[in-house]
Amino acid sequence: MIPNDWQAFVANERLMTRVNGEFRQDTRAGDMILTFRDLVFNTLSDADEKRFLYKGGMQYLIEDHKIARGQVLMS
DSSP states (O other): OOOTTHHHHHHTOEEEEEETTEEEEEEEGGGOSSOHHHHHHHHHHTOSSOOEEETTEEEOSSBTTBOOTTOOOOO
């Protein structure tokens, strides 16, 4: 469920990545350079070209010009 004040909610979310159990990144979403709105806009704007290499072939980032339910948007 997304709260009404989603920007305040997102700003406090902790984002962490680990490789083999070792922390690589640990920060708050409020420290991101692009907002989630900007990430979504950039993703949707880049839907017309196959620009991403996956399994030896070029792929679209998204299909049908929409971010699918359950699809992950990496920040």
